[in-house]
Amino acid sequence: MEVTKKDVEKLIELRKENTFLNHLWNVLSRDFRPKGEIGRKEIKVWRQNMWNATFYPIFTFEFNANNHLINISDKLNPVGKTFIGIFSLGFLYLIFPESFSDFDFIGNWPFITFIAVSITLVVLVALMIYKFEKKNQLEQILELLDVEVKEKKPEKEWSVKNILIRLFLYPFSIFVISICVWSLFEHGIKSIFMTLFGIGICGLYLYSDVKMILKSKKTTGNNGYGSSPP
Missing domain, CATH: 3.30.505 (SHC Adaptor Protein)
Structure with a gap:
């Protein structure tokens, strides 16, 4: 068709x-x-x-x-991209002092590496949230358009790969939330955006992953593009 x-x-x-x-x-x-x-x-x-x-x-x-x-x-969407960019710049702002020329890159390489890895992982978490949302919406769209797609064998939520991912990302997400809260008390208002963004990203990942685990294999009803969510 x-x-x-x-x-x-x-x-x-x-x-x-x-x-x-x-x-x-x-x-x-x-x-x-x-x-x-x-x-x-x-x-x-x-x-x-x-x-x-x-x-x-x-x-x-x-x-x-x-x-x-x-x-x-x-x-x-462009706002999502902008949020990721601002969050990354906010992390970098906390790393470097006001006098950039006085910063000791060699002496602070462990801290720089830690921040770089943290930024990368938070961005990856944001992309995982995006991919999860894209997959759900695309399935709804194809169903509404009556497009036949070849059924794929669903990936087991408790496969070895998914277990290893969760064993790493769950503690990491909790750690980032803790760091963001600490940063808010340590740096005050200048870190408010980074704090809210970090907590939001990691909180969304934890919520979406738990939601995906609890999601039934066969979804009934339609909260897709044809109707507004409750």
Whole structure:
């Protein structure tokens, strides 16, 4: 069955331009309605969830000359990218003193390495949240568009790989939350954004992973693009 441009347009409840300011307002207002931008040869669709208001995907649907769907791609929304960038810069701000020329890189290499690894891992956690959200939304979209997909054998939640990942990321997430709280008391208001972001990222990961574990194999009902979440 061919998916047409009209079919994809039905996913959109509110038409909006794909701009940074619109996505920022989307995050701040927590408007969960499906939104999108309709162009001549492509349609961009996005929607945030109650538990993930920042790291949601933007899906781009591309069409041929007959307005038949030929490709679906995705990317992280610009506000999510900006949050990751600001968080990374905030960590670096805490590392270096006001006089950059006086900083002893050699003497502080263990601390620099620790911060670099921490930033990398937090970014990876953010990307894991994004991929989890993308997977769920894409499944909902394909179901609404009545697109047949080859069923994949679901990965076991308690496979050796997943157990090892959780044994590492759970303590790390708790550690980052502790560091963020300590940083707030140690550095005051100048670390407030980094604190909130770090706690938010790690908290979202823990929540989403537990949610994924508890999620039933067969989902009933539809909280997808056709209706607003409760």
